[in-house]
Amino acid sequence: MDDEPAAxxxxxxxxxxxxxxxxxxxxxxxADESDRSKATVHxxxxxxxxxxxxxxxxxxxxxxxxxxxxxxxxxxQRLDALxxxxxxxxxxxxxxFHTAILSVAARAPHDDAMQERVAAFDRRxxxxxxxxxxxxxDAGEFDDGVDxxxxxxxxxxAIKGAQLRRFAADRSTGRCRxxxxxxxxxxxxQPAVAEGTRR
Amino acid sequence: MDDEPAAxxxxxxxxxxxxxxxxxxxxxxxADESDRSKATVHxxxxxxxxxxxxxxxxxxxxxxxxxxxxxxxxxxQRLDALxxxxxxxxxxxxxxFHTAILSVAARAPHDDAMQERVAAFDRRxxxxxxxxxxxxxDAGEFDDGVDxxxxxxxxxxAIKGAQLRRFAADRSTGRCRxxxxxxxxxxxxQPAVAEGTRR
Numbered sequence: 001m002d003d004e005p006a007a008x009x010x011x012x013x014x015x016x017x018x019x020x021x022x023x024x025x026x027x028x029x030x031a032d033e034s035d036r037s038k039a040t041v042h043x044x045x046x047x048x049x050x051x052x053x054x055x056x057x058x059x060x061x062x063x064x065x066x067x068x069x070x071x072x073x074x075x076x077q078r079l080d081a082l083x084x085x086x087x088x089x090x091x092x093x094x095x096x097f098h099t100a101i102l103s104v105a106a107r108a109p110h111d112d113a114m115q116e117r118v119a120a121f122d123r124r125x126x127x128x129x130x131x132x133x134x135x136x137x138d139a140g141e142f143d144d145g146v147d148x149x150x151x152x153x154x155x156x157x158a159i160k161g162a163q164l165r166r167f168a169a170d171r172s173t174g175r176c177r178x179x180x181x182x183x184x185x186x187x188x189x190q191p192a193v194a195e196g197t198r199r
Numbered sequence: 200m201d202d203e204p205a206a207x208x209x210x211x212x213x214x215x216x217x218x219x220x221x222x223x224x225x226x227x228x229x230a231d232e233s234d235r236s237k238a239t240v241h242x243x244x245x246x247x248x249x250x251x252x253x254x255x256x257x258x259x260x261x262x263x264x265x266x267x268x269x270x271x272x273x274x275x276q277r278l279d280a281l282x283x284x285x286x287x288x289x290x291x292x293x294x295x296f297h298t299a300i301l302s303v304a305a306r307a308p309h310d311d312a313m314q315e316r317v318a319a320f321d322r323r324x325x326x327x328x329x330x331x332x333x334x335x336x337d338a339g340e341f342d343d344g345v346d347x348x349x350x351x352x353x354x355x356x357a358i359k360g361a362q363l364r365r366f367a368a369d370r371s372t373g374r375c376r377x378x379x380x381x382x383x384x385x386x387x388x389q390p391a392v393a394e395g396t397r398r
Contacts, residue, residue, distance in 0.1 A: 021309040023222040099308040105367035106305030109298040110220040115369050122368035153378040154357075161360025168304035169321035170314050179352040186385040 006044045006054075008034055013055050018096040022103040025052075049113070056104065056117045059097075063121060067128045075136030079184070082132065086125075086159050087166070087180060089173060099167050126156045133188070142188040151187045158183040205243045205253075207233055212254050217295040221302040224251075248312070255303065255316045258296075262320060266327045274335030278383070281331065285324075285358050286365070286379060288372060298366050325355045332387070341387040350386045357382040 012034035017025050019033075027048060031038045045051035070081035089095040101121065108115035130152035136142040142151075162180045165171040211233035216224050218232075226247060230237045244250035269280035288294040300320065307314035329351035335341040341350075361379045364370040 019309075021306055023306060024309075095308075102308075103305045105363065106302045107220055107222060108367045108369075109294075109301075110218075110223075115367070119368045119370075122364060122370060150377070150381060153374060154382050157360040157364060157375065157378040158353075158357050158382065159360065160363045161356040161358065164304065164359045164363050165321060165356060168307045168314070169318045170307075171318075171321060175352060176356065178349070179356040182349060183353050183357065183382060183386075187382075 005036065005040065009036060009041055009044055010055050010058055013051055014100065017100045017103060022107050053113065059101065060120060064124055067124065075132050075139060075141050079132050082128065083180060087162055087177060095167060098163050102164065102167060122156065125159065126152050129155045146188060154187050155184060204235065204239065208235060208240055208243055209254050209257055212250055213299065216299045216302060221306050252312065258300065259319060263323055266323065274331050274338060274340050278331050281327065282379060286361055286376060294366060297362050301363065301366055321355065325351050328354045345387055353386050354383060
């Protein structure tokens, strides 16, 4: 295949990102992870920014595929499968994947193009959660006072917080999982707080 | 004062961290932000790691002071003041502060010393929230079925998620604030979900 070296370079860039974080990600560390030279890396990608954009596109596809693959007979089972994918420290979206995304996310406030890509991950998570909650409300699994959009915002917020605390602050998986389970329960089984109650 | 240049260098490092993020934080960018030379920076701090450790100690003090200063006549008012400090995009803990901490947090999985410091921020937040919730439960402001430790874990998780989505994924302040308000309401006014319900 024509693009085999390019794909290999992206794989190497992912490994380098997982290992070193964004701050130490250089064309040299990427070349070191592959069996390619710096010149070859530069031949396929003009800049680190271009390479990173291609890598994020690939990681986005992987993320979307995994969210889609989280399945179950009921909305509740599908939501549980999603939480497992998003919070368990296991492949394919393991701690390395989340650490890599976090590393890129932290860069986003300084880089508009990267922020747009990070926002796409966020929107994808939100939309997936909204759809699962809506199906569950329609099926009578979740309280019919639950607003799927508001619940999805809260669940996405809680999930991102659990990932951040798990991987950056080294909070234990069990504590993070307990926190998220508690947040999920209260969002789905109680009517959503009406908009008007906001201060 | 003997340590005036050292303090000035830390101020410059903070500005450089806010502006460039951890990835582009170098002794050179720090020197550029101050009116000191690279040699002077090196005279006061042997390495970037040492300088960053000193900066994080100072930011930790600032963080702890601001959490302590969030006040109110009731636990509810104090909690609202805390959320304002933690989520509003205003000085003294403004978007730049949270972006700087996020940038450091993303580095934590790759650096044990930094992870320990990031974990200290997390513990401080957790302990502050636990104390406020405990006071509110004792005063009868929050449901007496609320477990302050479990509620504080959930609130800390939700707050970190809101900060991450706000600053990395550019989610609007209003949406993040709505999500967090909804999560807070359901944690404090409903009895905490019993441990036994965890899957």
